[in-house]
Amino acid sequence: MTQTALPDPATLNAIPRMGQGVYWQDISVGQQWRTFRRTITExxxxGFINVTGMVEAIFIDAAFESGAINGRPVPGALTYTMIEGFILQSMIQGTGLAMLELHQKILGPVLVGDSVQALVEVTAIRPTSKSNRAVVTSQITVYNQRQEVVMEYTATRLLAGRP
Structure with a gap:
């Protein structure tokens, strides 16, 4: 088997990276994306409870009788982090520098077996005076398989500019 040699570093760096996020210059206010949808499993x-220590009875006891929600509710933090995972893997991978501010409203329950996805809309872009960066604000609307809005949040992030 012959082995193909890699191009020199300058040529290699000029090849687009798979999964690279967007630079702030390549987006505009009003631009929208929708994430993939994912079913939340038991x-x-x-796993989320084990990592975070959120051992509240409504999350750890499938037969908990005093809860206000029928079914197996999941923490809002789990729903949020799943959506942020989609955003990281697509929009901000390699270009997201920092989460600066977050305002979140949980509007409805998410249960084990629900499928969630989000609509992301850029609402503001403010270039900074330093290092080719911009502060980008997005409105994220999370909904379930029945098109019910279960969460809304506004995220303000620092994004890198084109090299």
Missing amino acids: ADLV
């Missing part, structure tokens, strides 16, 4: 809930 394994997701258990």
